[in-house]
Each structure stands twice: as structure tokens, then as C-alpha cells.
Amino acid sequence: MTKPTTDNTANSSSFAWKISLSRPMQILLVSVWLLVFSNSTFWTTVWQGIGGWDNGSPLFLLSLPVLALLWTFGLLTLLAWGRMTKWVLGLFLIVSASASYFMNSFGIVIDYDMLTNVVQTDTREALELLSPRMFIWIALLGVLPAFLLTRIETRKFSWKRELSMKLVSVVVALAGIGGIAMSEYQSYASLFRNHREIRLQLTPSNVVSAVNGYVRRELKTPTQLEVIGADAHRQMRVGNAVKPRLTIVVVGETARAENFALNGYKRDTNPELSKQNIINFTNASSCGTATAVSVPCMFQQAGRDDYKPSMATSREGLLDVLKHAGVNVLWRDNNSGCKGACDRVASVDVSNLGLADICEAGGECHDEALLSGLQDYLDTLKDDTVVVLHMKGSHGPSYSKRYPQAFEHFTPVCQSSELDQCSTESIVNAYDNSLRYTDHVLAQTIELLKANQARFDTAMLYMSDHGESLGENGIYLHGLPYAMAPQQQTHIPMILWMSQGMEETANLQPGCLQSVKDKAWSQDNLFDSVLGLMAIQTSVYDPARDMFHQCQAPQQASTISGAQAKGVN
16 A cells, blocks of 8 residues: 655645545545535526526525536546646636626627637726726635645655556546436426536536637648639729719628617717718617627637637738729728738738827727728828727727726716616716717717718718627626627617718619618628729629629729739729
């Protein structure tokens, strides 16, 4: 029989307790701690899903904590090895505490898309999520138990004994999980079928799954860029009065259609756009529920059903096709970047311009920065152009920072990033104020286009990247998996304005767009609609997805190749 000793590194500490535990016992204790203190969201969902004490199956109720414990114990046993066991367990304690804070505070779940959103969040957005409550939560549920774990001496065995104990631990965990699942199959099948979010709420397995998915997808991303639409060329109009086309695509941030007055919302969140001659599309949906998904997806040809995250950086999109056709393209950003959509075209980060009248001292710039200096750029143009404005919009949780003080129309407003600590009224007030500011920026964009009608045929197409939850059913912010996301996160505003010259040159039949404004549109339509509006012919263009195609009268047009177009510029 192997005589146990204690870990030399633990023994060297004069503060170590007079208690020693084997590594499997340490893993078991951490598993119990995680299930009790870092999984309140998981247990709440489970309890509601099974009907609580009214479930009628005592054996099923008793098996639930046992199954969760066996699963967590087995997972940690596979991940924690040898002298690294305490380090791995400590890391999981802190990471799980962090995950539980955000799940409890904002009603989110942890999956690949949410992890991608976290990785691509800029510093300013990340800082808005920090709060004293978050640090206290993580300190008590993560840092404190991790510290206490270091005070326990580790009983040390030979490597053969360690390996056999680990093997037995895994076998026991798997056997227990299998036995419980078989004996209560119908109950568990019903629970997981009706509440798919449960697997995304059990910490730390949800974090492990998200990291695994993220790493696998990143490693699978092709290194060679897939070129599309290389044959793109513009239809050229004949006549002395022909003007180049100028389209501004405005990518909103976190605006939900439900709170747009143009869609019937009881508050006047669109005081300026309501006075413009716009087409308001009432039934538009997003490709995803987070910027990291929706922005690259809407500029791809694939559409939501066929879009893959790897396409963001490995496949050309709309802006590349426009460039192939000889169209000038410019991306102006006041958010966290274009997520791959503008990697090969000219771009400007306006958030770093430091404009005294638009940007906060040492802070972010409001969205009017997107229009600052834009006229100077337009003055240099003599050919077809597409400009993309990527707004900060209504990005949470600090909605009150998204607009200048002059736009604080609805009061009181929530000034905290801890939305679950604010009243629903104050959250909605701050959010609606941010929409009124977005309304103002869009109206100013239209006025800019009107001022350039003598030189260009102009249009503005606005759509938000995704919506937002404001506390409905305890859910805040965005980023839930699309299949379980509420409509507030997927139903987005979409608005079109175009000059009379653009209507005529696009050959649109009068009143036709008004007749289709209530049809089901989505970000899938952006790629082909912009190509159609800019009169681009290419093999990747799909007229069935072009919102304008069905409203166009037949016409004849001459064409010019991409190479010829570049010579014209």
C-alpha cells in the first residue's frame, strides 16, 4: 500500500491548515461549491422547468443535484491534472463566479457567440460593465474559495495511484450519469427539450463548451481569402445629365424596432425622421443577436441560414464586390470595428478624432462624429460611392452615455451599468433618449445627402445590427442564441430615404416601395439590395433578395467593366 505524503509546495507554507485532502476530494469540494454558489440561474431555470414541488416525482427531484454534481466533478477531473490541479480549480472558481455574475445580472447565457462578443468588445465597452458589485461578487464566490483552496495540503501519491484514482473518478461519474439518465429518461428528455438554455447556464461546463467552440472555429478559419464577385461591373447610363450615385449605409447599434415611434411606439422617439419622406420597413429582422455576428453577416452574400463565423475574415463581402466594380467605398466607425467587413477598403475610426464639440473629455464620441468631415470627403468625389457609417447607437448597459445631455428628453434615467438595480422606467427612459439621438443623426445624414443632390443621386439605408432586451422576463442587453432570443433582440428598425434623382435612375415605380414596406425583410437583403441600387451586375447578385428589384420597371442599360470603371475614377 502506498503511503500518502503531502505536496511539498503546500507544505512549505506556514499558513497551511492542518488538513490534507487528495486531489479527487479537492475536485469534489470545488464541484459542490460551484453548484451551490455559482449556479443560481441554472437552478432557477431547472426548478421552473420541472414545476417545482408540484413535479410529482421525488426520485427525479433528488437525482437533479446528483446528476449536476457528477457532471461537474467528471469535467473538472478530466481538466485538472497533477500539480496544476489547484491552479486549474482556482481558475474555474474565478471564471465561474464571473460568469454567474453576468448571468444573474443580465439574464444572458454563455455560448460561443457570447464569448466571441466578449473577445471583440472594445475597452470602453468592457469598462462600462465593471462595478463594485461585480468585484464583490467575484471576490466572495471566486477569489475567496480559490485562496482557501491554496491553504489545504495535498495528499501526494505515486503517479500510478494518482492515475488510477482519476480513472476511477471518471468511470464513477460516467456510470452515475448514465444510470440516472436511463432511470429518469423521460423526465430529463422533456426538461432539456423544452428548456434548451439549461446547458448554457450550468457553470463551468458552459464556459468550457464556449471556449472549445471558439478555439475550434478559429483554427478552422481558412487562411486563404475567398474572392467573390470579381466579375462585378456597373451599368452605365447614357445622357448629359447623368450624375454619380451616392449611397450611405448606416449600421445602427442595438436599436430595437419595438421602441421606434415609426413602428407605432407610444413615445415620440422619431421626432425628426417622421418629418422626412422615408420608407419605414416595419418587419425587418437581424442575422444575429450580437455585433460580432450581425455586422459581418449582413455584408456577406450567404444569408443567416448559411453564414459561418469564419466568413468574416476568410471571404469577401459586399464592400469588396463594390470595389471590384470600381465604386468608391469608405467605412467610418464609431463602434468596436467592422468585424472583418471593411478589412480591404478605406476606413476611418472617428472615435479617436477628439472632436471638442462632439466627444466627451477623455471619453467616447457621440455619433454625430460620423458626419464630421464627411462633406470634405464628398467634395473630392466624382464617381459612384458607398459610405458606411457604423454607429455607437444604443449600446448598453450605459444607455445614458450614448447621447448628449440636450437629448435627455425622458427622465429619470438609469445612470448605472447594473441594470437589474435600476427601475424599468429609468432604463427605458435612457434607452429611448438614445433612440431620439439616433433619430437626429439619421435626419442629419439625410440633410447632408439633400445638400449634395446637385452632384449626386443619393440614398440612405439604415438598419440596426440587432435589438435589445430591457428587462423583459429578467433579460437585459443582447446576445442570446438566436433560437431562444426574444423578438426584442431580433426585430430591428430599417429605414430608407432616397432623392428623386435616385428613384428615377433606379427606375423605381412610384409608390411601389410603400406597398412592400410591411413585408418580411432582413439583413439577408442588404447585399443584393445595395448592389441593385448601385446598378452593379455580377454573377453573385440575386435579384430575388434585392428589395428594389420587384419595384423596377424594365429598362435597357449599357455596361462598363470593373477595369474600365477604375479608369474612369
